[in-house]
Amino acid sequence: MTTRLYRVGQAAVTIRDPEQPVEKNRLRIQAQRRTLDSSLKQHITAVKWRWQLSWRFLTTAEYNTLITELVREASMTFQPPDTDTTYTVVIASDVEVADNEFDSLDVSVALEEV
Amino acid sequence: MAQDYSGTSLETNWYKAAIKIARFVKVDWNGDGDFVDANEDITNRVLDVRLSSSLLDNLFGLPLMGRIAPATARITLDNRDNFFSPDNASSPIHAHIANGIFQFAIIVDLGYYDDATPETLRQFTGRIDNCREWEDPAGGKRAILLCTDELSIIEEYKHRTVLISDNRVDQIINTYLSVPAAPAISHSQDYAHSTVPYAGMDDESILSECQKVAASDGGWIRATKEGVAVFERMTHWLEGTDHTASNVTLDTGKSWWLQDSLSKENIYTDVIVSWTPRRVSTLRIIWESTEPIELRPGETKTIRAKFDNLVHSSITPVANVDYIAVTVGMREINSDLTITVTGYCKQADVELTNGDANQTMYVLELQLRGYPLLGRETHEVSKTHDAGILIGKKEFLYQQLFYMQTEVQAERVASFLRDFLQRPRRLLGWRGPAVPWLELGDRVHVDHKTATYSPGIDVDGYVVALNQSYAAGEMYEMQLTILPVTNLWAESTYFKMGTSKYKDVDSHALFY
Numbered sequence: 001m002t003t004r005l006y007r008v009g010q011a012a013v014t015i016r017d018p019e020q021p022v023e024k025n026r027l028r029i030q031a032q033r034r035t036l037d038s039s040l041k042q043h044i045t046a047v048k049w050r051w052q053l054s055w056r057f058l059t060t061a062e063y064n065t066l067i068t069e070l071v072r073e074a075s076m077t078f079q080p081p082d083t084d085t086t087y088t089v090v091i092a093s094d095v096e097v098a099d100n101e102f103d104s105l106d107v108s109v110a111l112e113e114v
Numbered sequence: 115m116a117q118d119y120s121g122t123s124l125e126t127n128w129y130k131a132a133i134k135i136a137r138f139v140k141v142d143w144n145g146d147g148d149f150v151d152a153n154e155d156i157t158n159r160v161l162d163v164r165l166s167s168s169l170l171d172n173l174f175g176l177p178l179m180g181r182i183a184p185a186t187a188r189i190t191l192d193n194r195d196n197f198f199s200p201d202n203a204s205s206p207i208h209a210h211i212a213n214g215i216f217q218f219a220i221i222v223d224l225g226y227y228d229d230a231t232p233e234t235l236r237q238f239t240g241r242i243d244n245c246r247e248w249e250d251p252a253g254g255k256r257a258i259l260l261c262t263d264e265l266s267i268i269e270e271y272k273h274r275t276v277l278i279s280d281n282r283v284d285q286i287i288n289t290y291l292s293v294p295a296a297p298a299i300s301h302s303q304d305y306a307h308s309t310v311p312y313a314g315m316d317d318e319s320i321l322s323e324c325q326k327v328a329a330s331d332g333g334w335i336r337a338t339k340e341g342v343a344v345f346e347r348m349t350h351w352l353e354g355t356d357h358t359a360s361n362v363t364l365d366t367g368k369s370w371w372l373q374d375s376l377s378k379e380n381i382y383t384d385v386i387v388s389w390t391p392r393r394v395s396t397l398r399i400i401w402e403s404t405e406p407i408e409l410r411p412g413e414t415k416t417i418r419a420k421f422d423n424l425v426h427s428s429i430t431p432v433a434n435v436d437y438i439a440v441t442v443g444m445r446e447i448n449s450d451l452t453i454t455v456t457g458y459c460k461q462a463d464v465e466l467t468n469g470d471a472n473q474t475m476y477v478l479e480l481q482l483r484g485y486p487l488l489g490r491e492t493h494e495v496s497k498t499h500d501a502g503i504l505i506g507k508k509e510f511l512y513q514q515l516f517y518m519q520t521e522v523q524a525e526r527v528a529s530f531l532r533d534f535l536q537r538p539r540r541l542l543g544w545r546g547p548a549v550p551w552l553e554l555g556d557r558v559h560v561d562h563k564t565a566t567y568s569p570g571i572d573v574d575g576y577v578v579a580l581n582q583s584y585a586a587g588e589m590y591e592m593q594l595t596i597l598p599v600t601n602l603w604a605e606s607t608y609f610k611m612g613t614s615k616y617k618d619v620d621s622h623a624l625f626y
Contacts, residue, residue, distance in 0.1 A: 031588045036366040036562070041547055042132040045586045 004079040005069045005111075008088060013069055016062045017081045018053040024080070025050045027112070049087060051080065054108040056100065063105045070095045070109055078111055088114045116356045117339065117551040122233040127226045128549050129368040135224070135590045136232030139163065139189060141242070142219040143210040149221060153206050159197065161256065161586060162190035163222060165238050167263070168579035169334065169554050170595065182325070182334050185263040187222060187238045190256055190585075198257035199247060215245035220261050224584060225550045235550045237582060239341030241266050264341040267299050268320040277426055277459040277487070278313040282306045283331040283517075286313045287324050287345045304347040306331045307625075308523045312392050312487055314424055314459025330517035332527045339553060348530060349625060351555060351576055352608060360559040360574055362549050364594075372562055373543030374571065382510040382535040383499045389524035390492045390516075394426045394485050401462070403480040409451075409468035410475075417464045419482055424459050428484030431455065437480040441473050450475060455482065495524040497532035510535055529626040533604045540598050542575060548582055548592035560596060573598045 006013040027050050032042040055066065069076065070091060078089040092112035100106050119125060127133055139160050140149035149155070167185030196202040200211050210218075220242055225234035240263040249255045262269075273293045278286055283306035291301045308331040315323050321335075324345070328335045332348035351357040401419040409415060431437055433448040440446055450470040456463040462482060468475040510531065518524055542560055552558070556577050563570035579595035605623040607614075614622040 029587045033370050033589055035368060035370050035546065036372065039367050040131060041129070041370075041589070043547070043589045044132065044134040045588075046134075 001081040002079065003081045004077070004086070005066075006077055007069075007072055008075045008077050012077070012079075013065065015066045015069065016055060016058065018055055020081075022080060022082065023052040025052075048113040050092065050110060050112045051078070051089075052108070052110050054106065056106045057102060057104045058107060059104060063107070066107060067095070067097070070107070075114060076111070090114055115338070115354065116361045116553055116556045117235045119233075119235060119551045122225075123228040124225060124233055124235070124550055127228055127233070128547055130226075133547075134227040135584060136227050136234045137163070137225075137584060138221075138223040138232075138234060140221050143207050145218070147219075149219075156191065159191045159193075160189060161192055162188075163224070163582070163584045164188040165222065165580075165582040167336075167554055167581075168595070169336065170579055182336050184265040184269065184321075185238065185240070185337060187220070187240060187259070187261040187263075189220075189222070189259040189261070191259065193247060193255040193257040196255065198245060215257075215259070216242055218242045220259065224548065224582065224590065226590075236339050237550065238339060239264055239337070263337040264299055265321050265335075265337045265343060268324075268343075269322075271320050272317045273315050273320055274317050274458040274461060275315045276457065277424060278310075279426075280309055280311060281313060282309050283327050283333070284345055284347075286310060286327050286517075287335065290315060290320050290324050290327075291343060293320065299343050300341065301343040301345075303345040304333065304350055306333065306345070306347050307349070307526060308520070310517050310523075311519050312424065312426075313517060316424075316458070316460035326515060327517045330515050330519075330523055330527075332530055336554060346555065348526070349608070351557075352603065356553075357555060357557050357576070359557060361552060361556045363559045363561055364544055364546060364549075365561040369544055369546040369562070371543070371545035372560070372571070374540065375543065376538055376540045378504065378538055380535065381504050381538045382508045383504050384507065384509045385497045385528050385531040385535060386509055386511050386513070387495045387497075387518065387524040387528040387531070388492050388511075388513040388515075389495065389518040389521060391490045391519055392424075392487050393490055395488045397429070397483055397485060399481050400425055400428060400484045400486055401482040403477075407466060407477040407480060408474060409466060409477065411471050411473060412468060414465060414467040417466065419462045419464050421460050421462075421486065424487040425457065425462075426485040426487050428455060428457050428462060428482050431480070431482060436483060438478050440476050440478060442476065447473070447475060451477065457484075493521065493524070495521065495528040497528045499532060499536035501536045503537055526626040534602065537601055541578075542571070542573075542594075542596040542598065544594045544596060545591060548584075548590045552577055552580060552592070552594070554578065554580055557599070558594070558596060573600060575599055576602075 001017050003015050003017045004012050005015050027048045029045040030042055032040055034040055076089050077086050079086045089111040093110035096108045098106045138157050140155050142149055143154055144151055165187050169182055197205050200214050220240055222238040223234035224237045240261045242259050242261050244260040246258045284303035287303050324335045328345055333346050335345045337343050400421050431453050439448045439451040452467040454465040466477060554577055557574055559574050560571050563572050575596035575598040577594050578597045581593040584590045607622045608625045609622040
């Protein structure tokens with residue numbers, strides 16, 4: 001298992017694998033409306049992935065590598081730990097950082113496919 | 115004319131319960147006439163598309179008055195990386211947009227997926243007029259393209275022609291749209307009903323003149339979704355299966371909004387159409403130079419002579435009658451002067467060349483003689499209602515059309531307008547999932563028998579306004595304004611050469 005996160009078009013950066021199991025959702029970009037006879041019509045623009053990732057007990061080196069990529073204001077390339085496929089994503093939530101009882105850092109963030 | 119959707123599943127997919135939207139938006143940044151080069155497909159940046167086209171006259175709110183505005187597109191784009199910012203030297207398209215984003219050709223294709231295959235039809239072909247950039251506090255950067263259809267190419271292009279005599283309306287439009295120096299635009303014309311004795315452009319907008327000459331035949335000019343300028347004559351909707359048979363049924367299972375409006379706003383008791391015949395006058399002076407013209411040795415000068423009236427033809431200037439060329443010492447040197455006149459309908463380019471290699475020439479009292487076209491007194495054709503629906507008197511005036519020059523033109527237009535305007539016209543508003551192949555003028559069937567007062571709406575009508583909207587996470591919606599066919603024409607069938615039969619009873623009626 002290898003997890004990578006880096007700016008699109010730049011050199012790949014390997015980060016520590018997130019906590020397992022990785023939570024991921026299939027987002028439906030869609031709208032729906034009922035017609036005059038009450039039947040439902042649904043128009044789908046696209047279906048995209050969204051990952052809710054968290055890391056626990058990061059060392060300082062692991063944290064620095066991860067946070068460098070998470071604060072970028074750009075489209076990112078993401079390779080989830082469970083696949084060799086890469087996705088173009090954006091950071092879709094606040095990056096939450098917390099100290100834990102073992103004097104290391106926990107991080108959580110959501111990534112969303114563009 | 116409805117677009118060809120053969121080979122696709124659009125006919126059944128457009129009203130499916132769940133369907134994926136297919137869309138492509140492309141800009142010809144390098145102006146090479148295709149949309150396949152790098153960065154020309156901007157689909158992935160599109161946030162919102164709104165398309166609007168209409169046959170409704172802005173002033174009167176009904177179609178068939180000739181003055182049809184070009185279709186428009188408003189496209190909102192994701193510009194977080196300043197791709198569409200002319201000041202961004204790092205933009206991949208900077209070399210093309212450094213002076214601003216305008217005049218670029220743009221196309222919009224929309225439709226639906228058939229399983230994994232996108233099936234789209236061209237919904238807009240036009241030019242970008244303007245690009246607005248904006249940024250909101252949350253960090254969203256957007257660019258909005260404001261576009262008009264292919265008619266915008268000829269809207270601002272002004273041109274002059276020679277006088278055109280005894281041409282049909284479609285021939286005149288063809289001449290105007292085929293001006294060699296004008297931007298190329300594909301076009302096709304119906305065979306017009308009217309012949310116009312005299313026509314011509316004098317540095318006027320090609321589109322404006324095409325609209326005026328089309329109106330004089332009771333027709334109109336518009337651009338199709340594919341970007342073809344078409345002249346459609348008064349009987350266009352009586353011909354062709356797209357207008358004589360319904361292209362789609364819009365029933366309650368395929369609609370989410372229906373409006374029925376009926377007002378007295380567009381009903382009149384009388385129609386008055388004026389026409390002004392023109393005649394060619396006797397030979398007379400059509401232009402005079404206000405001052406002597408100096409030509410240095412060997413010099414050539416071109417003077418633009420502007421006339422007060424349209425001119426049928428002019429004669430080559432004659433020495434000692436139309437000019438005299440002299441030296442500074444007033445010695446006559448007419449033989450050294452060469453004059454070439456290139457005439458247009460209301461102006462001429464007069465090229466003067468001093469053939470003397472040593473002496474400055476002065477051309478005195480230069481004038482042009484010709485046969486101007488004079489307007490005679492204006493006549494009116496008046497038609498009064500016979501349906502007796504509106505009480506009182508309310509006149510519709512259709513006047514000041516230069517191309518309305520014969521009584522038969524005025525009679526035809528007045529009779530049609532009388533029948534069209536003497537009844538209140540119901541306009542149906544409809545919204546539902548987009549029907550990608552519909553064009554302006556197409557016939558549709560509106561079936562809403564169940565949810566309205568019995569017997570409800572169950573009519574055929576023509577699409578006279580067509581709006582579409584699409585955005586990520588929204589419905590791909592079409593909004594139509596539909597003019598019911600009922601009573602639109604005084605007769606149900608008109609005589610067609612080669613089809614109808616001449617007989618005592620049940621012969622088809624003659625058109626106006």
